[in-house]
Amino acid sequence: MSNPIKIITTEDGSHSLYHEGLKETYHSFHGAFRESIHVFMLYGLDSWLMQNPNKKPIRVFEVGFGTGLNAWLSLVWAEQNRVPMLYHTIEPFPLEEEIYSQLNYGEMDESIAHYRPYLQQLHRAAWDSGTVMSEYFNMKKEQTTLEEVQLYPMDVVFYDAFAPKKQPELWEKQLFEKIYHMMRPGAVLTTYCATGQLRRDLADIGFQVEKQPGPPGKKEMTRAWK
Numbered sequence: 770m771s772n773p774i775k776i777i778t779t780e781d782g783s784h785s786l787y788h789e790g791l792k793e794t795y796h797s798f799h800g801a802f803r804e805s806i807h808v809f810m811l812y813g814l815d816s817w818l819m820q821n822p823n824k825k826p827i828r829v830f831e832v833g834f835g836t837g838l839n840a841w842l843s844l845v846w847a848e849q850n851r852v853p854m855l856y857h858t859i860e861p862f863p864l865e866e867e868i869y870s871q872l873n874y875g876e877m878d879e880s881i882a883h884y885r886p887y888l889q890q891l892h893r894a895a896w897d898s899g900t901v902m903s904e905y906f907n908m909k910k911e912q913t914t915l916e917e918v919q920l921y922p923m924d925v926v927f928y929d930a931f932a933p934k935k936q937p938e939l940w941e942k943q944l945f946e947k948i949y950h951m952m953r954p955g956a957v958l959t960t961y962c963a964t965g966q967l968r969r970d971l972a973d974i975g976f977q978v979e980k981q982p983g984p985p986g987k988k989e990m991t992r993a994w995k
């Protein structure tokens with residue numbers, strides 16, 4: 770049987786994946802690398818650090834490890850900012866080596882090219898246990914779902930599930946309630962998704978919700994503070 774996941778190239782030259790079963794890509798077609806930098810680094814980690822310059826370590830929770838792009842950029846961010854990070858990520862469907870070994874994220878920005886080997890190391894790290902990946906970056910990668918996972922207190926949440934149209938069960942209000950309870954006061958959740966329903970649900974739960982400009986090719990995204 771052929772692999773239902775295919776590598777594609779997005780508009781900024783970086784790879785993403787196309788899931789044939791869901792007919793859905795893992796990132797914006799307008800640029801996977803640019804999207805991750807914008808939604809998760811800039812509007813997630815940078816914003817949190819600006820509000821909390823002295824609170825360390827930073828605890829990040831990611832929904833959907835996938836290609837490892839967000840995890841890898843977070844490792845680079847932690848090293849460059851010298852901020853210790855505890856990164857908790859979950860993924861029910863890990864990629865095969867045949868796929869992850871071809872991803873070109875390490876070639877997207879020469880200034881961070883020396884972090885290239887870490888991308889594969891993140892994929893190879895053991896599932897369901899903690900791993901010290903580098904001086905400032907510790908990761909716990911679990912092969913599980915958001916519905917099942919036991920959460921830890923967190924400062925920054927990368928909500929990077931497939932779109933609500935494709936995987937509506939991952940956008941149910943009770944999952945955001947589950948996350949909200951484990952977010953520390955002042956913590957931030959960031960996502961590429963900009964639906965009115967999501968914003969209303971987050972506001973009902975108690976988040977302070979912000980519409981923010983989206984990454985290239987997308988008008989808006991959502992950021993929400995506890």
Ligand SMILES: C[S@@+](CC[C@H](N)C(=O)[O-])C[C@H]1O[C@@H](n2cnc3c(N)ncnc32)[C@H](O)[C@@H]1O
Nearest residue numbers: 795833834835836837838862914915929930931
């Ligand atoms: C939009 S992709 C993004 C992945 C990743 N952040 C990246 O940059 O490649 C969504 C990811 O969520 C994963 N996923 C699917 N069902 C899930 C569930 N119930 N709980 C957590 N993650 C899930 C998918 O397998 C996929 O890897």
